[in-house]
Amino acid sequence: MVETRKTFLPVAIPDIGEEEINEVVDSLRSGWITTGPKTKRFEEEFANYIGCKHAIAVSSCTAALHLSLVALGIGKGDEVITSPLTFASTANVIVHCGAKPVFVDIDENTYNLDPKKIESAITSRTKAIIPVHYGGQPCSMDEIIRIAKKHNLKIIEDAAHATGAIYNGRRIGTIGDTTCFSFYAIKNLTTAEGGMITTQDDALAEKLRLYSLHGMSKDAWKRYSSAGSWYYEILYPGFKYNMTDLQAALGLHQLRKLNKFIAKRKELVSLYNHFLKDAPEIILPKEMPEISHAWHLYPIRLADHKLSVERNKFIELLREKNIGTTVNFIPVHLHPYYKQTYGYNEGSFPVAEKVYQNIITLPLFTKMTADDVKYVADSIKEIIAKHKIA
Numbered sequence: 033m034v035e036t037r038k039t040f041l042p043v044a045i046p047d048i049g050e051e052e053i054n055e056v057v058d059s060l061r062s063g064w065i066t067t068g069p070k071t072k073r074f075e076e077e078f079a080n081y082i083g084c085k086h087a088i089a090v091s092s093c094t095a096a097l098h099l100s101l102v103a104l105g106i107g108k109g110d111e112v113i114t115s116p117l118t119f120a121s122t123a124n125v126i127v128h129c130g131a132k133p134v135f136v137d138i139d140e141n142t143y144n145l146d147p148k149k150i151e152s153a154i155t156s157r158t159k160a161i162i163p164v165h166y167g168g169q170p171c172s173m174d175e176i177i178r179i180a181k182k183h184n185l186k187i188i189e190d191a192a193h194a195t196g197a198i199y200n201g202r203r204i205g206t207i208g209d210t211t212c213f214s215f216y217a218i219k220n221l222t223t224a225e226g227g228m229i230t231t232q233d234d235a236l237a238e239k240l241r242l243y244s245l246h247g248m249s250k251d252a253w254k255r256y257s258s259a260g261s262w263y264y265e266i267l268y269p270g271f272k273y274n275m276t277d278l279q280a281a282l283g284l285h286q287l288r289k290l291n292k293f294i295a296k297r298k299e300l301v302s303l304y305n306h307f308l309k310d311a312p313e314i315i316l317p318k319e320m321p322e323i324s325h326a327w328h329l330y331p332i333r334l335a336d337h338k339l340s341v342e343r344n345k346f347i348e349l350l351r352e353k354n355i356g357t358t359v360n361f362i363p364v365h366l367h368p369y370y371k372q373t374y375g376y377n378e379g380s381f382p383v384a385e386k387v388y389q390n391i392i393t394l395p396l397f398t399k400m401t402a403d404d405v406k407y408v409a410d411s412i413k414e415i416i417a418k419h420k421i422a
């Protein structure tokens with residue numbers, strides 16, 4: 033019997049140090065709190081880390097995805113292919129620009145878009161693919177690039193989980209037409225809320241930058257600083273998607289710690305893999321060769337017909353042990369809006385639905401200890417022992 037811990041173990045919490053706190057206070061005291069020098073520095077340091085030409089800081093990954101679609105000219109009547117096993121915003125932004133989200137089923141091992149299924153979903157209206165690097169594991173980009181080239185499609189990567197991941201020696205953020213990162217509170221790198229778009233294309237970068245702040249010909253901080261002037265022109269009816277210096281203050285220090293954060297995540301993942309390896313009742317996440325995983329999530333699945341309890345009950349039993357978990361994700365096509373608007377239904381994407389039925393995201397965050405991992409693993413093994421079908 034595993035003795036229930038006294039405190040609740042959440043599924044994730046941010047890791048904010050004194051450096052971040054001092055940097056935010058410095059911004060507050062400086063009087064420059066919105067987009068300014070720290071945002072610029074964060075963009076430069078992020079581009080340097082990724083090894084890409086341009087990085088444009090924005091208010092969220094959702095904004096990054098939306099801006100990418102608009103700047104790449106995707107709009108009414110177009111179709112965009114993406115994964116059903118993602119957060120709703122990946123698909124919502126396609127709807128926002130008047131296009132139709134077309135889902136393609138996932139691979140059962142990686143939970144990423146199954147490249148073998150993409151081509152049959154392409155029509156004359158298809159303009160782009162949004163691969164989602166689920167949990168921090170890069171998609172099969174070589175195959176996706178080959179398909180995109182053949183059909184003249186843009187690639188917008190949803191790298192909300194994949195800051196710091198590497199695909200075949202290439203850092204995520206250097207591959208697609210644009211790559212969109214999330215710095216939401218519990219992502220691998222956080223600015224509370226925030227995002228980044230990276231691209232190698234000079235003209236596209238200029239457009240993204242323009243569209244991210246009202247389509248205004250000059251950034252505010254250039255207008256209001258001593259070097260600036262009051263005059264501006266609206267070149268496009270753009271969006272209010274800028275990142276603030278308060279967010280960038282957090283980001284600057286989080287970025288410096290990112291490799292250490294990922295190394296810690298990898299350590300915790302190895303421990304989970306070690307403790308849980310002999311339990312055939314659960315399926316552990318699989319890591320593909322030739323990639324470096326960012327390990328944003330550690331999702332396990334309950335194997336079919338091996339347990340007398342279903343996923344929801346399993347989550348409740350872990351909750352009774354003071355362990356927080358979540359489900360990533362409810363397949364987007366099963367949400368009422370997507371069913372009603374596009375006619376998707378149960379059975380539309382059988383692999384994503386099967387995975388959804390039995391998946392559980394376990395706690396994984398940098399402040400977790402080896403003892404925390406052991407406690408979760410022991411609790412899981414205890415639940416399995418009580419409920420396994422002989």
Ligand SMILES: *Cc1c(COP(=O)(O)O)cnc(C)c1O
Binds near residue numbers: 091227
């Ligand atoms: C978190 C997340 C997003 C949205 O990121 P925000 O920064 O909160 O807008 C998009 N896609 C995926 C897969 C996510 O997990």
